[in-house]
Amino acid sequence: MMKDGDMELITEIAKFEASVDMEKEYRIGWSWRHVRIWPATLSRLFKDGFLDNVFRSNSFTGYRLTEKAKAIIIANRDEGSTEPKSASQVNLGDDLFTDIIGHEDVKALLKAILLSEKPVHVMLTGPPALAKTLFLWDIEQTFGEQAIWLVGSATSKAGLWDLVAEREPKILLIDEMDKMNAVDMAALLTMMEGGRLVRAKRGRELDINNPLKVIAASNRLEKLSPELRSRFAIRRLNPYSRSEFLTVVRGVLVRKEGLSNEMAEEVARKLDGRSQDVRDAIRIARLAPQVGVDQAISLLLGGETGANSD
Ligand SMILES: Nc1ncnc2c1ncn2[C@@H]1O[C@H](COP(=O)(O)OP(=O)(O)OP(=O)(O)O)[C@@H](O)[C@H]1O
Ligand SMILES: [Mg+2]
Incomplete structure (x- = not known):
């Protein structure tokens, strides 16, 4: 077969x-x-x-x-x-990022980086609910053992350096980068340049022949030090336009929330102009089967639907 x-x-x-x-x-x-x-x-x-x-x-x-x-x-x-x-x-990465709607230029950038021999680090930044975490997640799914996924606020007790020295990943995926602690942040600065840290413990040097690529996401850039920012290609994801938002909402509600095409279409249409947050649409989708779309919108977003009162 x-x-x-x-x-x-x-x-x-x-x-x-x-x-x-x-x-x-x-x-x-x-x-x-x-x-x-x-x-x-x-x-x-x-x-x-x-x-x-x-x-x-x-x-x-x-x-x-x-x-x-x-x-x-x-x-x-x-x-x-x-x-x-x-x-x-050759179908370069046809299996990668298929669940992400739009963002074609970001997909192309990440694929180029994943294929490159020498590391280029990238940080996805921008407002909430633009699929930043989803990008990291998809990379982890594809690369399995070769990637380590971290959330900045919850890096391991052992510390980032030991984790990387031990598991020797090719790719480090760091979500919510702005919440990483100072010690891990310092380790990261060195790793990103392929350097060795002088350490008392033996066997904790990083293998320079196995250069690490860092792919990170963060809402807030201001919290990051200038030297850290300088090590990343910083790629801003812009908020969805109205038509992009409709396409994303329809896609997410049908594929991930299991709504019918008709109901997804209805949610997308009724949210148009009221919210630009995909997470609003998901919440509405989850309540709509019980109370209907209009009621779900008014319960969650408050006020009367649609009508512009003045
Ligand atoms: N372009 C898209 N394609 C598919 N799903 C999307 C897209 N944009 C947003 N979503 C959906 O919106 C939700 C939020 O996405 P995600 O968690 O990746 O956002 P984020 O950019 O990391 O946000 P935050 O900055 O708040 O962490 C997810 O359920 C995701 O599936
Ligand atoms: Mg996120």
């Missing part, structure tokens, strides 16, 4: 394998970065028997095509039907 698009993926991988010396250069396999396919997608192809996992460490998972996959490619080539996409436009 093959999923849609898998044929293209394994064909691209076969091209890659044909273009390099698998016995010499890639004895331990290639990684997602070489083939430009997301780790989550590769691990699915592995589960489906198209890839062998020839090597695995904390920082590197090496794959190669299985005989089964090669046989399928040859069979497919003989049919001569499908025309595979060009190598440069």
Whole structure:
């Protein structure tokens, strides 16, 4: 059984394998970065028997095509039907951020950063309910063990430095960055430049060959020190326009809150001009099945719906 698009993926991988010396250069396999396919997608192809996992460490998972996959490619080539996409436009991260509506430029930035060899750190900032946390969450889902998720206000007792030295993540996801304590903040400054901290304890140096990418979110920039801000590309998410807000609300209510298209549409329409907060829409969606949309809006937001009294 093959999923849609898998044929293209394994064909691209076969091209890659044909273009390099698998016995010499890639004895331990290639990684997602070489083939430009997301780790989550590769691990699915592995589960489906198209890839062998020839090597695995904390920082590197090496794959190669299985005989089964090669046989399928040859069979497919003989049919001569499908025309595979060009190598440069492999579906780069088709599985990533699919639950986030809009924000196309932020998605593109984050994907570029995730693919880059050397680290670029980024901080998402802006008003509440713009999917900042959702971006971090999606990255964590895709990168699994390679990513560590932290909320600034609740970093571990062991401290950030020890956590990173021990788990050697590739990506550090920090939500509510402005709430991080001073000690962790100081550690972070050093880590972001790939430096070593002088420590009494041995075995707590960070591996410089495993550079860390930091992806953070914060409502408030003013609370962050200038040297910390300087280490990040600061990407501001602007509030949704009215039409973006309607699209986001409809999408979130149908996909995540399980509302019918009609009811989601009704909530979105009736909220238009009254709120720009997606969380308002979610609250309304949760009460609407019991009391109806109008009543939910008036209970939660107060006052009469719609009418502009003066
Ligand atoms: N563009 C979007 N696509 C999908 N869901 C969205 C989008 N924008 C907001 N949401 C939804 O709105 C809610 C709030 O999103 P999220 O928690 O990511 O916001 P945030 O930017 O981190 O806010 P805060 O600054 O308050 O932490 C979530 O339920 C999320 O699913
Ligand atoms: Mg958040």
